[in-house]
Amino acid sequence: MSVIHDPLSEEATSRIIRAAVAASSPLEIRGGGTRTLSAGGAGRDILSSASLSGIVAYNPAEMTMTAKSGTPLDDIEAALSECRQMLSFEPLDVRALLGTGGIPTIGGVFATNASGPRRFVAGAARDSLLGVRFVNGSGEIVKAGGRVMKNVTGLDLTKLMAGSFGTLAFMTEVTFRLLPVPETALTVVISDLNDAQAAAAMATAMSMSVEVSGAAHLPESVRGRFLGGRLPGGAATVLRLEGLSASVSVRAEKLTAAMASFGPVGTLDPADTAQLWREIRDVHAFADGTARPVWRISVAPTAGHQLVAALRLETGVDAFYDWQGGLVWLRMESDPDAELVRRYIKALGGGHATLLRASAGVMAATQVTQPQGEAIEALNARIREKFDPAGIFAGNVATGARY
Amino acid sequence: MEQIGFLPPKAAVLARRDEIVGDLLDLLPEGCLVHETRELVPFETDAFVSYRRVPLAVALPETTAQVAAVMKYCHRYGIPVVPRGAGTSLAGGAIPQEDAVVIGLSKMSRILDIDFANRTATVQAGVTNLAISDAVSPDGYFYAPDPSSQLACTIGGNIGMNSGGAHCLKYGVTTNNLLGVKMVLVDGTVIELGGKALDAPGLDLLGIVCGSEGQLGIVTEATVRLIAKPEGARPVLFGFDSSEEAGACVADIIGAGIIPVAIEFMDRPAIAICEAFAGAGYPDDVEALLIVEVEGSETEMDDMLRAIIEIARRHGVKVVKESQSATQAALIWKGRKSAFGATGRIADYICMDGTVPLSQLPHVLRGTAEIIERHGLRVANVFHAGDGNMHPLILFNANDPEDAARAEQAGNEILKLCVDAGGCLTGEHGVGIEKRDLMRHQYAEVDLNQQMAVRAAFDPQWILNPSKVFPLEGRPAA
Numbered sequence: 001m002s003v004i005h006d007p008l009s010e011e012a013t014s015r016i017i018r019a020a021v022a023a024s025s026p027l028e029i030r031g032g033g034t035r036t037l038s039a040g041g042a043g044r045d046i047l048s049s050a051s052l053s054g055i056v057a058y059n060p061a062e063m064t065m066t067a068k069s070g071t072p073l074d075d076i077e078a079a080l081s082e083c084r085q086m087l088s089f090e091p092l093d094v095r096a097l098l099g100t101g102g103i104p105t106i107g108g109v110f111a112t113n114a115s116g117p118r119r120f121v122a123g124a125a126r127d128s129l130l131g132v133r134f135v136n137g138s139g140e141i142v143k144a145g146g147r148v149m150k151n152v153t154g155l156d157l158t159k160l161m162a163g164s165f166g167t168l169a170f171m172t173e174v175t176f177r178l179l180p181v182p183e184t185a186l187t188v189v190i191s192d193l194n195d196a197q198a199a200a201a202m203a204t205a206m207s208m209s210v211e212v213s214g215a216a217h218l219p220e221s222v223r224g225r226f227l228g229g230r231l232p233g234g235a236a237t238v239l240r241l242e243g244l245s246a247s248v249s250v251r252a253e254k255l256t257a258a259m260a261s262f263g264p265v266g267t268l269d270p271a272d273t274a275q276l277w278r279e280i281r282d283v284h285a286f287a288d289g290t291a292r293p294v295w296r297i298s299v300a301p302t303a304g305h306q307l308v309a310a311l312r313l314e315t316g317v318d319a320f321y322d323w324q325g326g327l328v329w330l331r332m333e334s335d336p337d338a339e340l341v342r343r344y345i346k347a348l349g350g351g352h353a354t355l356l357r358a359s360a361g362v363m364a365a366t367q368v369t370q371p372q373g374e375a376i377e378a379l380n381a382r383i384r385e386k387f388d389p390a391g392i393f394a395g396n397v398a399t400g401a402r403y
Numbered sequence: 404m405e406q407i408g409f410l411p412p413k414a415a416v417l418a419r420r421d422e423i424v425g426d427l428l429d430l431l432p433e434g435c436l437v438h439e440t441r442e443l444v445p446f447e448t449d450a451f452v453s454y455r456r457v458p459l460a461v462a463l464p465e466t467t468a469q470v471a472a473v474m475k476y477c478h479r480y481g482i483p484v485v486p487r488g489a490g491t492s493l494a495g496g497a498i499p500q501e502d503a504v505v506i507g508l509s510k511m512s513r514i515l516d517i518d519f520a521n522r523t524a525t526v527q528a529g530v531t532n533l534a535i536s537d538a539v540s541p542d543g544y545f546y547a548p549d550p551s552s553q554l555a556c557t558i559g560g561n562i563g564m565n566s567g568g569a570h571c572l573k574y575g576v577t578t579n580n581l582l583g584v585k586m587v588l589v590d591g592t593v594i595e596l597g598g599k600a601l602d603a604p605g606l607d608l609l610g611i612v613c614g615s616e617g618q619l620g621i622v623t624e625a626t627v628r629l630i631a632k633p634e635g636a637r638p639v640l641f642g643f644d645s646s647e648e649a650g651a652c653v654a655d656i657i658g659a660g661i662i663p664v665a666i667e668f669m670d671r672p673a674i675a676i677c678e679a680f681a682g683a684g685y686p687d688d689v690e691a692l693l694i695v696e697v698e699g700s701e702t703e704m705d706d707m708l709r710a711i712i713e714i715a716r717r718h719g720v721k722v723v724k725e726s727q728s729a730t731q732a733a734l735i736w737k738g739r740k741s742a743f744g745a746t747g748r749i750a751d752y753i754c755m756d757g758t759v760p761l762s763q764l765p766h767v768l769r770g771t772a773e774i775i776e777r778h779g780l781r782v783a784n785v786f787h788a789g790d791g792n793m794h795p796l797i798l799f800n801a802n803d804p805e806d807a808a809r810a811e812q813a814g815n816e817i818l819k820l821c822v823d824a825g826g827c828l829t830g831e832h833g834v835g836i837e838k839r840d841l842m843r844h845q846y847a848e849v850d851l852n853q854q855m856a857v858r859a860a861f862d863p864q865w866i867l868n869p870s871k872v873f874p875l876e877g878r879p880a881a
């Protein structure tokens with residue numbers, strides 16, 4: 001039976017970690033458990049952030065917030081919406097896709113470096129993280145970064161903590177930057193483009209000075225899964241515009257005119273826009289209650305559709321694209337075909353694939369994260385050793401880091 | 404003025420000087436090694452000119468393979484290596500030391516690939532910041548981070564310092580615009596991190612390399628993001644009767660949910676210096692001046708400017724100057740962009756770079772004035788106010804050692820004030836040697852130890868730019 005440790009303070013966390021080191025008993029770091037596929041924590045004891053909860057400081061005028069790592073994302077978003085502010089990187093909620101429960105926490109958001117459709121204008125979670133407090137594998141309480149937007153004082157350990165999936169240290173507190181919620185948002189929809197045409201249309205849109213803040217392509221096979229089937233036409237290529245109302249309508253006109261040469265163009269109102277981009281963010285098309293393998297693939301934007309076309313010739317896949325085509329959500333009919341997927345990624349200029357979903361057995365048998373070559377893996381191992389000399393979090397490298 | 408120490412040169416390395424030069428000559432093509440004392444002098448310092456050290460030799464490789472060969476050689480013999488771009492660091496980041504081989508990237512200045520469909524540029528590390536924007540400007544793109552030194556400074560140096568600029572309020576600093584690097588590790592291994600995809604797998608090594616001040620490896624190539632130029636950009640100039648009012652206005656603009664591309668601040672001395680130099684038409688009867696720039700379509704700019712001007716009026720703005728043409732806009736910026744150069748013409752100065760939370764701006768400006776007065780010095784404040792990144796320019800006379808020591812002392816006190824106000828020692832210039840000995844004021848021992856441990860994961864023997872960033876005492880044994 002694994003024990004769940006639920007410390008109330010950094011000091012208590014430190015004691016738990018030191019005791020675990022003394023007993024050579026590995027720990028699994030857990031936030032809200034939304035990415036936990038099995039309840040048992042792989043037999044390891046669990047170090048949970050559940051009781052490290054609460055907003056420590058919120059200063060709307062400075063657009064920064066400090067919160068304890070276990071604070072539910074819902075609490076954060078509720079506080080932010082009162083001041084019409086938001087996390088600009090649109091953290092995805094994986095629960096529907098993975099069929100998991102749990103409550104997303106702010107620590108988990110940063111530990112997984114979650115980022116959504118606004119990625120190419122607002123960055124990923126790592127770009128919003130200003131400072132962090134953590135307890136390392138020796139039980140030391142460390143702070144990195146701070147609470148100001150610009151900070152180059154020393155090595156940027158906050159970047160390392162973002163996306164470290166519980167493999168380096170236990171985050172106790174995060175400070176992050178915020179952005180104002182745009183006054184309005186709408187979506188320009190171009191219908192019936194094939195994947196290659198869509199890639200060209202999105203590249204054109206991104207080259208214009210209209211500040212597209214979301215560019216996705218939903219091929220015909222998935223289109224019906226979005227907005228309850230209300231998207232017009234066959235395939236839908238969708239472009240989001242956000243900002244002040246007057247400006248958004250001027251930009252929409254300009255964008256619509258330019259996109260008309262690609263195909264029939266329509267628009268979605270703010271309510272549909274909000275829903276659509278949330279569904280794209282959360283990979284709604286593949287939240288199908290199955291365990292069919294789903295890959296998250298990041299490549300150069302123009303390579304996304306080429307990758308899918310190449311894979312289609314060899315195996316059964318379904319896919320849609322975010323980030324102008326550079327983020328491919330790929331569902332396999334049966335086998336994850338890791339070797340095949342990665343071979344084509346390499347052939348098309350590089351990138352990486354992470355297996356986000358599959359049955360437990362398939363997960364265990366698959367290299368879920370992208371192998372990075374000897375020199376980088378050696379460097380990663382040395383860095384981990386500097387945070388966690390006893391290897392108390394090492395098990396997370398195999399399990400936690402898979403997503 | 405000689406207060407900041409360097410590591411003592413390794414006698415064993417100095418003793419082998421001629422041998423090392425001979426070996427490096429063998430490793431590099433002709434004309435790629437500087438080793439005559441007279442020719443080494445231009446490399447003895449950077450833009451933090453109070454400190455100078457003539458290096459053992461300067462390698463100017465033309466390829467990544469040559470960088471790797473030199474690095475491998477130096478690693479084998481424990482010879483310190485100082486990477487160098489254009490040497491415009493204001494923190495002494497590129498100042499060498501007597502036992503060091505400088506690896507300068509100036510010959511690696513080719514743009515390798517421009518990919519408009521993916522909006523990326525891949526360049527060699529010695530390419531200047533402005534050269535990237537110049538190369539893509541005809542096609543309607545730009546590279547966003549724009550340090551005032553952009554004509555000279557290199558992308559490798561920008562990565563070394565995680566540099567920023569006036570327009571970073573909207574577009575972020577170097578780290579937010581960097582997609583990938585090719586770099587040479589301390590043992591000569593060449594690795595590639597990231598690429599044209601928007602994110603990279605695994606631990607964020609790219610994130611830790613950016614801003615590492617040449618301590619983790621030598622960047623030889625970089626892939627950066629390009630952004631479509633906005634339809635238009637327009638600055639407005641505000642004059643206020645007090646710095647406090649100007650500071651409060653900045654906080655209110657941001658608090659109102661408006662993010663301009665830039666908010667620049669100048670106090671009275673800075674206004675006078677810039678106006679005398681650039682004739683930008685700045686008012687001479689105000690205590691503080693703000694330049695706020697917005698961009699977008701005409702409608703969007705009109706909307707934003709209207710809202711911004713209304714906020715300024717609430718703070719009792721005395722002068723409002725809207726630019727009516729591109730020429731007027733350029734003139735408004737000309738004054739600001741020449742601030743450092745213009746100051747350099749009237750006195751020697753050191754440029755501080757602390758960042759503070761916006762709400763603390765008025766408090767820190769007041770404190771700065773007090774510190775300066777106490778030391779009997781003069782200061783001109785000109786800085787990126789939108790993100791709280793202060794640049795007090797402390798004026799002094801470099802020929803007077805006492806004056807210089809006072810300036811350095813005052814600078815240290817100002818930086819401590821920034822940290823105590825919830826800010827940090829440096830927002831964009833880096834630690835270098837300048838702020839190295841203040842690091843303990845911002846970080847506790849465990850914090851610094853964690854950073855140094857990560858550094859050691861890359862460079863266990865501490866041979867890469869070893870005198871920088873971390874206080875010399877209390878380092879882990881190599």
Ligand SMILES: Cc1cc2nc3c(=O)[nH]c(=O)nc-3n(C[C@H](O)[C@H](O)[C@H](O)COP(=O)(O)OP(=O)(O)OC[C@H]3O[C@@H](n4cnc5c(N)ncnc54)[C@H](O)[C@@H]3O)c2cc1C
Pocket residue numbers: 449450485486487488489490491492493496497508528549550551552555556557558559560561562563564565566567568569616617618620621622623743744831832868
């Ligand atoms: C007048 C003036 C105005 C300035 N304005 C700004 C400003 O607005 N914003 C701002 O952020 N900075 C500014 N700076 C500071 C400076 O220009 C930046 O820090 C710049 O990025 C340094 O680039 P460089 O090529 O000159 O690098 P250098 O000064 O040569 O080196 C800087 C650091 O990077 C390391 N380094 C250089 N190249 C590499 C490489 N290829 N691989 C690994 N490490 C490397 C060096 O070892 C050193 O630690 C200004 C400086 C001056 C003199």
